[in-house]
Structure formats: C-alpha cells, structure tokens
Amino acid sequence: xxxxxxxxxxxxxxxxxxxxxxxxxxxxxxxxxxxxxxxxxxxxxxxxxxxxxxxxxxxxxxxxxxxxxxxxxxxxxxxxxxxxxxxxxxxxxxxxxxxxxxxxxxxxxxxxxxxxxxxxxxxxxxxxxxxxxxxxxxxxxxxxxxxxxxxxxxxxxxxxxxxxxxxxxxxxxxxxxxxxxxxxxxxxxxxxxxxxxxxxxxxxxxxxx
Amino acid sequence: xxxxxxxxxxxxxxxxxxxxxxxxxxxxxxxxxxxxxxxxxxxxxxxxxxxxxxxxxxxxxxxxxxxxxxxxxxxxxxxxxxxxxxxxxxxxxxxxxxxxxxxxxxxxxxxxxxxxxxxxxxxxxxxxxxxxxxxxxxxxxxxxxxxxxxxxxxxxxxxxxxxxxxxxxxxxxxxxxxxxxxxxxxxxxxxxxxxxxxxxxxxxxxxxx
DNA sequence: TGTATTGAGTGATATTTATCACAATGGCGT
DNA sequence: ACGCCATTGTGATAAATATCACTCAATACA
Numbered sequence: 001x002x003x004x005x006x007x008x009x010x011x012x013x014x015x016x017x018x019x020x021x022x023x024x025x026x027x028x029x030x031x032x033x034x035x036x037x038x039x040x041x042x043x044x045x046x047x048x049x050x051x052x053x054x055x056x057x058x059x060x061x062x063x064x065x066x067x068x069x070x071x072x073x074x075x076x077x078x079x080x081x082x083x084x085x086x087x088x089x090x091x092x093x094x095x096x097x098x099x100x101x102x103x104x105x106x107x108x109x110x111x112x113x114x115x116x117x118x119x120x121x122x123x124x125x126x127x128x129x130x131x132x133x134x135x136x137x138x139x140x141x142x143x144x145x146x147x148x149x150x151x152x153x154x155x156x157x158x159x160x161x162x163x164x165x166x167x168x169x170x171x172x173x174x175x176x177x178x179x180x181x182x183x184x185x186x187x188x189x190x191x192x193x194x195x196x197x198x199x200x201x202x203x204x205x206x207x208x209x
Numbered sequence: 210x211x212x213x214x215x216x217x218x219x220x221x222x223x224x225x226x227x228x229x230x231x232x233x234x235x236x237x238x239x240x241x242x243x244x245x246x247x248x249x250x251x252x253x254x255x256x257x258x259x260x261x262x263x264x265x266x267x268x269x270x271x272x273x274x275x276x277x278x279x280x281x282x283x284x285x286x287x288x289x290x291x292x293x294x295x296x297x298x299x300x301x302x303x304x305x306x307x308x309x310x311x312x313x314x315x316x317x318x319x320x321x322x323x324x325x326x327x328x329x330x331x332x333x334x335x336x337x338x339x340x341x342x343x344x345x346x347x348x349x350x351x352x353x354x355x356x357x358x359x360x361x362x363x364x365x366x367x368x369x370x371x372x373x374x375x376x377x378x379x380x381x382x383x384x385x386x387x388x389x390x391x392x393x394x395x396x397x398x399x400x401x402x403x404x405x406x407x408x409x410x411x412x413x414x415x416x417x418x
Numbered sequence: 419t420g421t422a423t424t425g426a427g428t429g430a431t432a433t434t435t436a437t438c439a440c441a442a443t444g445g446c447g448t
Numbered sequence: 449a450c451g452c453c454a455t456t457g458t459g460a461t462a463a464a465t466a467t468c469a470c471t472c473a474a475t476a477c478a
Contacts, residue, residue: 059349067353083339092346115332122331123324129338130292136345137301140268143352144276144388147464170425179353181466186426202425202474357435379455390436395456411444411455 002028002051002104010051010075011124018118026104031097038078038095043088046105047081050074053101054162058094061179066094067143068155068177070135071162079132082125084108148180152188156198156207165207211237211260211313219260219284220333227327235313240306247287247304252297256290256320257304259283261311263371267303270388275303276352277364277386279344280371288341291334293317357389361397365407365416374416 004019028051031037037048040060055072072078072095080093089108114121142154155178159167171185178185189205192198199206213228237260240246246257249269264281281287281304289302298317323330351363364387368376380394387394398414401407408415 059346059353061350061354065354067349069349079339079342083335092343115335116328119325122335126292126324126331126334126338129335129342130288133288133338133342133345134301136342136349137268140276140278140345140349140352141270143349144268145270145274172425182426183428183467184465187428190427200426356433381455391456392437392458393435396458399457409456 011049012075014120014124015118018114018121021110021114021118022104022106025110026106029103029105031101031103033097033099033101035097035101036094037097037101037103038081038091038093040091040094042091044081044084044091044108046107047084047111048078048095049104049106050076051102051104053097053099053103055101055103056096056098056177058096058177059092060094065179066176067179069093069139070132071098071158073162076131077124077128079128081108082111082128084111148178148184149188149191151178152185153192160207166204167207168204170203220258221284222329223333224327224329227323227330230319230323230327231313231315234319235315238312238314240310240312242306242308242310244306244310245303246306246310246312247290247300247302249300249303251300253290253293253300253317255314255316256293257287258313258315259285259310260313262306262308264310264312265305265307265386267305267386268301269303274388275385276388278302278348279341280307280367282371285340286333286337288337290317291320291337293320357387357393358397358400360387361394362401369416375413376416377413379412 002023004023007019007022008014026049027046031053033053037055038044050072052074055078057069057072057078059067059069061067078093078095080091115125142151146154152174155174156167159169171189172182175182175185189198189200193200193205197207197209199208211232213232216228216231217223235258236255240262242262246264247253259281261283264287266278266281266287268276268278270276287302287304289300324334351360355363361383364383365376368378380398381391384391384394398407398409402409402414406416406418408417
C-alpha cells in the first residue's frame, strides 16, 4: 500500500487534502512490462499517474503502425486521461509499459471535482499538459524536418537519456517505433558502427558518441 | 476599444472579474495579414489571445523550414504563451497572421497571478492546452504515417474547413507549409485535378470533393 | 547436441520525394 | 499593347526510403 510520505516523494507540491483524496479514491494498479495500458479508441475510465516504471506513448495508425512520441516516468501522468469531462471520451494515444509499472488509476468522475477542490491538482494538470505539449513539438520537429538517420540518432539519444548507454532493443522494435522498416534501421546502425558511434551486439548495442 | 460585452461573446464562460482584469491589463493589438507575430527562440513577454482573424502556428527548422501545425481562431489562445512562469522563456513555435488580426496581449506577469485568482482563467488555460495537444496529435499522425498525397489532401481539407472551398494559396505556399517542394505540390494537385477533386485557377483552386 | 527460431546483413529493385533546368502561361503596371 | 515577373507545368535525374528475397549467425530448447 502507498503511504502519504511515498506519494509526497513522487508527486511533490501537492496540498495535503489531495494526497488524502488520492489515497482514498485512487487504485494502485500494476502492469507487466510489454503490456498495452491504453489503446487508441478505447473509452477512458480513469486517469493514469505513473508511480513506478516507464511508459511509452504512441500515436497509432489505422493499419497497425505505431509511432513513438515520448516516455512517461514516475511522477508524470498521461495528459489525455486527465481532462475527460464528458463520458465516453476516447483515447487518442497508445500507452505501453516498457518496464513493470505501478500506477494510480483515478476514476474520471473525480477529475472535474478535484479541479475545483485542489489548486495543486489544477497546477499539476497544467504542468502535465505543458510538458507533454513540448514533447510533441520535439517529435514533430524530428518527423517533419529530419531524414531517417537523424531521426534514428534522436531516438537513440532519448533512449540513452532514459535507460543509459546500453540499448536493449532489436532493430525491428526500433523500426516499429520510428514507423520504418527493419532493413533501414539495420543499415543505418551499421553506418553508425562504422563511424564509431555505437558498438553492436546481438539484441543490444552501446552508444559511444 | 473592446467592451465587456464584446469580450463575453468571444470568450464565454469567464467570470466577471476576469473580464475586468483583461480590460484593465491587456493591450488590444493589431497585426497585418502576413506578419510574423511570434518567432521561434523569441522571448515571450505576453500571452496572446486571438480576438479577430486567423493565426497559423508553425514549427520552425534551424535552416528556414516551416511546418504548419494548426490554426488559431477568435476565442483561442497561443498555448505556449499562457504558462511562462519563468522569465526569458523562449517560444518553441512560430505564429503568423493569415488575415488582419486583433489580439489581446497580456504581460506574462499576470499569468501566475490570474491562475490563482480566477478559476475560469485556470479552466481556459487547461482547455487551451488540451485542444492544442489534440491538434498536435493529428499533425503527428499525418506526418508520421501518410505520404505526401494524403498529407496534401488533409492540408486542403483543413484549409477548406477554415476558409471555405476556394483555396487562395500558391503551390509554393502550400509546399512551404508541408515542408516539401513546389514541384511536388504542383504534380499532386494536377493529379487531383484529373481525378476531379479540384478545379484549378491561377493563384487559387476550388475543392470539389 | 542437433534443430528450430529469432535477429541481423545485404543485394536487387521499386517507390516516393527532392532537385535541377527550363518552358509556358497569365496578370499587372506603364 | 508590351514587357516583366510571379506562377505553374514538366521532363530528367538524384536521393531517400520501402520492399522483396535471401543468407548467415546466435541462442533457445527439445
């Protein structure tokens, strides 16, 4: 069970009553690494606040394609689930657990209520939207202006920042995240290896740059 | 000069005190069609709320490229300018006046203050971020998954929704917005003409689909 | 220990988009 | 009416990316 102290560490700057409301109303849930936590088109029933682990957020295509947008870390929340005034609001994003996850699920009926009740919740929602908006801007910048080699580099750097210099991803997984093909990723990584930017192993490689 | 009644029409759902604060503190400014209202990297000194006209928001590249993201209409605000707690916050977007514009410029020192003071302002900021976030999701979707022909179609449809079936843009302007070349746009438009989707004139064309 | 499976390497080719070069057209000002 | 200039049309070619068809290597596991 989560204590108030633990909550304070993960979500600082909240007011007292908010911690108590969370402890009372939110359900602490778990998700295994690799699980899909939220699908596109799915009805949103609760807000999702990450307590432990890393979540990846995607834009999903009609025919199965996925496009990686950004990570969610402990203390962060899935923006789209935070403001669902109307019933049957559908998710525009796909969320997947990268690691084993602990998260707080708060039924959406509290969202409107808490916006009124807790100033610190209000700020939290705004901060969340602002930072997610900025992440999207970066994603658009890469996608709109850069070729695949630069996009791959950006992708790897983001991964390194999250998880360190050892990248445990197959070329296929990277290709999926970038919505390109495995062959393209393989060839570009080979080029990076020639340049001395990475050292490749099976199922993983090291970022040296 | 703006009256409180006029403000109420453009920005409904605000509380009384907020209208008065706006009338007191905001400056009603104008911008000519074609003007750049906010550049990337520029220090943000005031929030921008559109009163009259249409603004286009872009992501800007280091070497001059522009990528169109979405429109701002009367009653809408530039999200990035709404939450600038810290001084010297720099714009991540480029804003251009499409038509002649009237807008409210509110010095950023009021942003923090009004978040505390006016609940309806708080809601306005959240609504703004939410809707802009959703626009960005659409933009990413098109950019990441679609080829140029579909992206062009999406672009035209958005334009039609804004301004009607007559599109008064040169091929070059469209190409700039999509970060492609004029030749590509010309050829794709020609294809659409063959398909009977558009009727082309000089400097303009009609959307028939 | 052999065998199946998954991940990676790579050539050949197709498709999409970008770039270059130049011609044709139409509108606008003088 | 003429000429200029912005706009559009279009072929040729290059570059980037996607797709197909394999091979080869590693490791999982029976």
